[in-house]
Amino acid sequence: MSCEDCNPAATPTPCQDIQGDGRWMSLHNRFVTDSKGKEPDVLFVGDSLVQLLHEFEVWRKLFSPLHALNFGLGGDATQHVLWRLSNGELDHISPKVVVLWVGTNNHGNTPEQICEGIMAIINVIHKKLPQAHTLVLGVLPRGKNPNPLRERNASVNTLVQTEVASLSHVSFLDVDPGFVQADGCISHQDMYDYLHLTPQAYQKVCPPIHERIKSLLEK
Secondary structure, eight states: OOHHHHOGGGSOOOOOOSSSSOHHHHHHHHHHHHHTTOOOSEEEEESHHHHHHTTSHHIIIIIGGGTEEEEEOTTOOHHHHHHHHHTTTTTTOOOSEEEEEOOTTOTTOOHHHHHHHHHHHHHHHHHHOTTOEEEEEOOOOOSSSOOHHHHHHHHHHHHHHHHHTTOTTEEEEOOOOOOBOTTSOBOTTTBTTSSSBOHHHHHHHHHHHHHHHHHHHTO
């Protein structure tokens, strides 16, 4: 049985051009072009949580000095990142650390399918960049109030953590500083739309990522 038959989240798939402006493919092509001639030590790849990180001061302060590239694309699910990395985005660079943050946009997929998708991405990274270490960031809780997607994301994290525990070229980092408050709600001061992070929230999330990347670079 092929991957396509069993799991859409682990099947490389370009993002559907719903808007009709070809923007997703244009950005992918730009990433491929931008990578030529660059020598990043760190590559961030994933969905809008990665893409938006680039716009905040915390990126310039913590990650730019580490020679980091940002290949985040809003709306991406695991199958989209898998397609991008299989189609040129890793071909001209050799970062020492690849930071992967994806999974919250996999609507309609089970935690097991999403975990498989993440592991498929890790496999592509390892195949194309055998010397690189992949740092998988935990999927964050979402929604103002308790909801099934929060439970799904927590399950994904548990599964991925178990899967990567025995692998030498991968590690997992839970980056949730405690966004869910005692009453079960998430504050709009942390997630302005209960999904995307505010500058204040990035200030909480990023220092542990920075510390882990630095320790991996020093190995």
